[in-house]
Amino acid sequence: MTKRGRPTADERAARDERVLDVATDLFLANGFSGVTLDRVAADAGVTKRTLYVSVGDKHELLRAVVRRQHTYSGAPTGDLASTAAGIARALLTDRAVALHRLVIAEAGRNPELAREFHEAGPLAAQAALVRAGATPETAAELFTLLLGELHRERLLGLAPEPTADQIAARASRAVALLST
Structure with missing residues (x-):
């Protein structure tokens, strides 16, 4: 029934x-x-x-x-390093990379879709970094450091999904670089 x-x-x-x-x-x-x-x-x-x-x-x-x-986008944040690691973990998965590829493939035909992705993804990530203690001036740089060349390699299918330990180390390095 x-x-x-x-x-x-x-x-x-x-x-x-x-x-x-x-x-x-x-x-x-x-x-x-x-x-x-x-x-x-x-x-x-x-x-x-x-x-x-x-x-x-x-x-x-x-x-x-x-x-x-981007589950971190509206969630309360912890310290900057753990927030950065959470963002990197969310964005470097196979599924997230495939979603990014989809948007890139559609961006030329559908610029509104690209804008929406940018707002819901990278800009939301940067706002989460600010809530966790990054300055508004350095949030974009920290976001870029979190992804960097590894993300490009992931988008091109040249690198495997990183482990949780690799992501945590990457986030710690990125935060340390901006703290100096």
Whole structure:
């Protein structure tokens, strides 16, 4: 028997996570233009109306995927080194790198998508660094140091996903460089 009525808060949260999982997989497999809300809704087991109400249009859906990848963006922060490590951990994963590649591939055809990614990703990361103690003037430099050449190599498929220890060491070095 199918349950009728409004979903509970827990059911909505689980549904929204499922939608974002499905959307992420579809975006990474098919690119932004190759994904339809009809397909996301069908694969996630929800109605298209539910997508519009809970997330919005396809651009908002991708923004939600990006925001979820950047879990630190609205969270309270710890010290600068642990926040930097959390950001690097979030951005150097295989999934995050694939999402970045997707946006780069679409940026020429869809500059608004690139702008949205920049706001929900790099700018949110820099704001988190400021909340953790970086000055607004050095947040961009710290963000760049966290990713640097390793991120470029990851985008090109030349480097494997770093370990947690490698990320922590990278974050510590980046913070130390800006503290001198």
